[in-house]
Amino acid sequence: MVPQDELLERLGVDIDAETLRLALTHRSYAYENGGIPTNERLEFLGDSVLGFSVTELLYREYPGLAEGDLAKRRAAVVSTRALAGIARRLGVGDFIFLGQGEKVTGGKNKSSILADTMEALIGATYISSGLEAARQFVVGLVKPLLADAAVLGAGTDWKTHIQELAANRQLGTIHYAVVGEGPDHARTYTATLLIGGTAYGTGTGNSKKEAEQQSAANAWKVLGPDATLAATE
Incomplete structure (x- = not known):
């Protein structure tokens, strides 16, 4: 064949x-x-x-x-x-x-x-x-x-949701701390989402953007019952 x-x-x-x-x-x-x-x-x-x-x-x-x-x-x-x-x-x-x-x-x-x-x-x-x-x-x-809930969640712009939530709750400035590891052709990134200096979520991915989105999605889950409910809609 x-x-x-x-x-x-x-x-x-x-x-x-x-x-x-x-x-x-x-x-x-x-x-x-x-x-x-x-x-x-x-x-x-x-x-x-x-x-x-x-x-x-x-x-x-x-x-x-x-x-x-x-x-x-x-x-x-x-x-x-x-x-x-x-x-x-x-x-x-x-x-x-x-x-x-x-x-x-x-x-x-x-x-x-x-x-x-x-x-x-x-x-x-x-x-x-x-x-x-x-x-x-x-x-x-x-x-x-x-x-597949994970796939459906991937279609959500979690970074925008987190930005709006942080502003509404006056949690402070948002910052993504990103670290890359591995060779250039197979690099993996880890992002930690900090809001007002406090870490709320960590994510990994093959690009900085993917890692940041994952960290925002994970942060969304821990920021309170309202956020958790909205994340499952």
């Missing part, structure tokens, strides 16, 4: 060889190989198919939810973090064509690259097999996430 066939088996879709290769071609590889086409146009297309398919799924599966709650769930399951998690589970990173610079800096595990590639694969499915096949592909990918 050729590598691309193995990927298609994991994805459970049919994509012709040429379109599949294009979907897996990151711009770093394209630039190092004479400026060949990249997967960015397929990513653009896939983003639209993803958004439509998830919106329709939510509309049908949750008839009692208000528009705002539907929007929050959609944001969570189409987020970079959620798509990258799907890609890691399927091992998509091993199949992406990357330039040497991205290879040595761990590009195959970067959330942004993985999420963009998943969108390109959705677009490629649409091109090769049509809208219904692409829609079913999306539903199969995201439906399990809708029952």
Whole structure:
């Protein structure tokens, strides 16, 4: 079995060889190989198919939810973090064509690259097999996430919520103390959220932004019953 066939088996879709290769071609590889086409146009297309398919799924599966709650769930399951998690589970990173610079800096595990590639694969499915096949592909990918509280929470901008809460309660100035560890290509960050000089939450991630969001989410859980209740809505 050729590598691309193995990927298609994991994805459970049919994509012709040429379109599949294009979907897996990151711009770093394209630039190092004479400026060949990249997967960015397929990513653009896939983003639209993803958004439509998830919106329709939510509309049908949750008839009692208000528009705002539907929007929050959609944001969570189409987020970079959620798509990258799907890609890691399927091992998509091993199949992406990357330039040497991205290879040595761990590009195959970067959330942004993985999420963009998943969108390109959705677009490629649409091109090769049509809208219904692409829609079913999306539903199969995201439906399990809708029952995952951790994933739904990832769609929340906890930093903004914490900032508003701290201001309302006059808790003091917010500061994120961030420390990075490990080599440049596999760096891990730890962020501690300080409000008025007091530490309320710590989080880790592959980027400073991800670590800060996680620390804010953890702080939200300990700042009182009102915050805890809102975090579960």
